[in-house]
Amino acid sequence: MDGFDEDNLVNRIREVLRTLPENAGRMQPRRVLQQDEFKITELPEFGGSTDPEDCLDWERKIERMFEFKEIDDEKRCKYAVLKLSRNASLWYENLKADRARGGKEKMNSWESLKRKLRKRYIPNNYRIDLFRKSAELMQGSMSIAEYITEFEKLAMLCEVDEIEEQKMARFCRGLNRSIAIVVDLQNYSSFDRYAL
Structure with missing residues (x-):
C-alpha cells in the first residue's frame, strides 16, 4: 500500500475548488418577505361556522390585514382560500368543482370570493x-x-x-x-x- 500523498490531495482539492461556482459555500441569505407578504400563520382561519357573526368577524380581521399589507385583490383571494378550513374548505372545493364543470374560470378575486362566502354563510334575513x-x-x-x-x-x-x-x-x-x-x-x- 502506497503512503499518503499530501501534495496529490492538495492538488485535487484545488481542482475541485476551481470548478465550483464563485458563491458556492457561502451562506445564502434567507428570503426576506416582501412588504405585501404574510406568514400564512398570521392570518385567521374560517372553518365554516353556521353563526353569521363568525364569518363576518373573520372577513373583517382578514380584510384589515390585507389593507395593512396593501395586498392586491388576486393575492387576497389566494391567501383567503388557504385559510378556509373544515366545512368552509369542503364548501370551497365543491365550489371549485362546480365552476370547472360549468366551464367557468377559476375564482381569483377576493371580492368574488367574499360574495360567495356571504351567500353561503350569511342567511338572506x-x-x-x-x-x-x-x-x-x-x-x-x-x-x-x-x-x-x-x-x-x-x-x-x-x-x-x-x-x-x-x-x-x-x-x-x-x-x-x-x-x-x-x-x-x-x-x-x-x-x-x-x-x-
Missing part, C-alpha cells in the same frame, strides 16, 4: 334580523354597560344613519323604566357623550 333586534332591544336583566355595548354593536352592524336625538331616544326607550327616568333628568346632547 340576517340584516332584517339585526334591524329587528336593534329596534326591539330592551335592557331587561342586562347591566347598563352590557346594554350600552349591545346597543352600540347593533347600531354599528346595522350601519344606522340617524341623527343624535333619534339615537338617544332609541337608547332611552330600551332602558329599564327606573333608569330611563334618571337618564331623562340628566343634561345630555348625544348618545356618544353619554355613553363615555
Whole structure:
C-alpha cells in the first residue's frame, strides 16, 4: 500500500475548488418577505361556522390585514382560500368543482370570493334580523354597560344613519323604566357623550 500523498490531495482539492461556482459555500441569505407578504400563520382561519357573526368577524380581521399589507385583490383571494378550513374548505372545493364543470374560470378575486362566502354563510334575513333586534332591544336583566355595548354593536352592524336625538331616544326607550327616568333628568346632547 502506497503512503499518503499530501501534495496529490492538495492538488485535487484545488481542482475541485476551481470548478465550483464563485458563491458556492457561502451562506445564502434567507428570503426576506416582501412588504405585501404574510406568514400564512398570521392570518385567521374560517372553518365554516353556521353563526353569521363568525364569518363576518373573520372577513373583517382578514380584510384589515390585507389593507395593512396593501395586498392586491388576486393575492387576497389566494391567501383567503388557504385559510378556509373544515366545512368552509369542503364548501370551497365543491365550489371549485362546480365552476370547472360549468366551464367557468377559476375564482381569483377576493371580492368574488367574499360574495360567495356571504351567500353561503350569511342567511338572506340576517340584516332584517339585526334591524329587528336593534329596534326591539330592551335592557331587561342586562347591566347598563352590557346594554350600552349591545346597543352600540347593533347600531354599528346595522350601519344606522340617524341623527343624535333619534339615537338617544332609541337608547332611552330600551332602558329599564327606573333608569330611563334618571337618564331623562340628566343634561345630555348625544348618545356618544353619554355613553363615555
